[in-house]
Amino acid sequence: MVKKSELIKALVKNNLISQVNISKAEEQANEKKKSLEFVLISKQLIDEEKLINLKASLSGIEYINLFSAKINDMDLNMIPNEVSENYKAICFQKDEKTMKVGLVNPDDFKAIGALDFLAKKKQLRIEYFLISSASYNHARKQYESMSREVVSALQAKEEDDKELIEIKEKEVESVELEEVVKSAPVTKIVSVIIRHAVDGKASDIHIEPLLRETRVRYRIDGILHTSLVLPKNIHYAVVARIKVLAGLKLDETRIPQGGRIRLLINDNEIDFRVSIIPLVDTEKVVMRILDVTKGAPTLEELGFEDREGKVIREQMKKTYGIFLITGPTGSGKSTTLFSILNLINKEGVNISTLEDPVEYYVPGVNQSQIRPLLGYTFASGLRTLLRQDPDIMMVGEIRDNETAELGIHAALTGHLVLSTLHTNNAIGAIPRLIDMNAERFLLASTINVILAQRLVRRICSNCRVKADLPKSASKQVYDSLKKTPIDVLKRRIKGYDVDKIQFYKGEGCPRCGNTGYTGRLAITEIIDINDELRKLIYEPDRPISLDDVQATQTFIDLMQDGIIKALQGKTTLEEIFRVVSG
Numbered sequence: 001m002v003k004k005s006e007l008i009k010a011l012v013k014n015n016l017i018s019q020v021n022i023s024k025a026e027e028q029a030n031e032k033k034k035s036l037e038f039v040l041i042s043k044q045l046i047d048e049e050k051l052i053n054l055k056a057s058l059s060g061i062e063y064i065n066l067f068s069a070k071i072n073d074m075d076l077n078m079i080p081n082e083v084s085e086n087y088k089a090i091c092f093q094k095d096e097k098t099m100k101v102g103l104v105n106p107d108d109f110k111a112i113g114a115l116d117f118l119a120k121k122k123q124l125r126i127e128y129f130l131i132s133s134a135s136y137n138h139a140r141k142q143y144e145s146m147s148r149e150v151v152s153a154l155q156a157k158e159e160d161d162k163e164l165i166e167i168k169e170k171e172v173e174s175v176e177l178e179e180v181v182k183s184a185p186v187t188k189i190v191s192v193i194i195r196h197a198v199d200g201k202a203s204d205i206h207i208e209p210l211l212r213e214t215r216v217r218y219r220i221d222g223i224l225h226t227s228l229v230l231p232k233n234i235h236y237a238v239v240a241r242i243k244v245l246a247g248l249k250l251d252e253t254r255i256p257q258g259g260r261i262r263l264l265i266n267d268n269e270i271d272f273r274v275s276i277i278p279l280v281d282t283e284k285v286v287m288r289i290l291d292v293t294k295g296a297p298t299l300e301e302l303g304f305e306d307r308e309g310k311v312i313r314e315q316m317k318k319t320y321g322i323f324l325i326t327g328p329t330g331s332g333k334s335t336t337l338f339s340i341l342n343l344i345n346k347e348g349v350n351i352s353t354l355e356d357p358v359e360y361y362v363p364g365v366n367q368s369q370i371r372p373l374l375g376y377t378f379a380s381g382l383r384t385l386l387r388q389d390p391d392i393m394m395v396g397e398i399r400d401n402e403t404a405e406l407g408i409h410a411a412l413t414g415h416l417v418l419s420t421l422h423t424n425n426a427i428g429a430i431p432r433l434i435d436m437n438a439e440r441f442l443l444a445s446t447i448n449v450i451l452a453q454r455l456v457r458r459i460c461s462n463c464r465v466k467a468d469l470p471k472s473a474s475k476q477v478y479d480s481l482k483k484t485p486i487d488v489l490k491r492r493i494k495g496y497d498v499d500k501i502q503f504y505k506g507e508g509c510p511r512c513g514n515t516g517y518t519g520r521l522a523i524t525e526i527i528d529i530n531d532e533l534r535k536l537i538y539e540p541d542r543p544i545s546l547d548d549v550q551a552t553q554t555f556i557d558l559m560q561d562g563i564i565k566a567l568q569g570k571t572t573l574e575e576i577f578r579v580v581s582g
Ligand SMILES: [Zn+2]
Pocket: 460, 461, 462, 463, 464, 506, 507, 508, 509, 510, 511, 512, 513, 514, 516, 517
């Protein structure tokens, strides 16, 4: 067993992490009651493989990286599936005398006991290697590749296929149908679909009928990938199984239904928001995965840096006014709101939220899920909240005049209101609110800051290589850089020189599923509504332009921030052009 102090010493000595970062990580580990390793890895303060490699050398076990290992099925099956899952052990190689086993927890004596017993039974010697849990998970995917599982489930299913079609034609009562969906194969298919979505860090699952088959797509880092094709004849049963889990009506196929499923997956409680819509003669299912146990990331983790991060921190010291985040659906607005809430969540302030859906749980914050169908809307919720003596209110979205009016009223009466708005850029928020009948003079005195953001995919750090600037993008890139103050470029991009700009991309490797990307990053623009701008907003019929904004502050727009982040090697130029339109 490697002592924590020993590990810390070695990490610093080998320059794998700075003293400052390690102290910070230790603090967080104590605070969250997690292990130091967990914090280091989950906060990406260190490459997991490097950490495990170092740990291995300290404990005298050999280290191995299983990411590029092609493990053959026979070797893999030396350790039965359940044992592997239980003890996080993988047999990655075997010959007549020895089996080589990768272990995540070599200190787990129960695991060693069980594996030694297994090896003895087969009259083999066992050699242990230390592997990272990422390595383990990767190898396990090979173990029980999704298709293999589904194929076997489908084979079992074939036997009662006839019965199912008959049942469908007769349109039997829901009681009988429930019996059918309880049958193991469909249950298994649905749980495989769900578990793989969670393992693959998908945000949504789409189950949609096509002409001849049913397609299962996962949204990962914002992009839909087709992962699985199922025979069309089980679509009905799969949808029915999900309806049962979500407590929805089985026999209702004509109107949309929505529900929630809570499941325990890999020891994490995960919520699924289920939405079912009727198509011509069938139904489509979309499940949003809400891992409520994971905390919101910090502003730095999201990608707020330099002036943008500073403005937010300054703004959050204010005790009243409106903080707005704009962007299209899926631009990460609510994640940013939660990072900010975490920043200001302390005893002595009463924070209340109205959300749809609740995506993160924050201890100490009064979070409430709106239910428009029951008349509990953002507007009616706000009205109620104002009677609950809140200091800070988070309103999921300003969608209508009434919510806008109530939000402004709350801000005027000494509350801090955080909310989001559906506009393409930060400057668009003001005319949008005016369209919602908000009075200009009220906006002028309440809005503190407007932030716009998009999410781009982060380049996989494991396979990042240099990339050329495509000719077609060249003009836009140089124009954008020309508009950006040189001191900003020099501050944010190491060794910036306009004649030697360098972009990057991910080549694709096993760790990123050959996509070249892992995780996401926000690109942002922020308008600090200072006194000069307030005066301009106050003037009747005067549109506020970007020139107005730029005259009062160093404003970097989405494209500029994106190009800077591409030049920093965090994302690709393609991603920036994909998400920043126009
Ligand atoms: Zn990669």
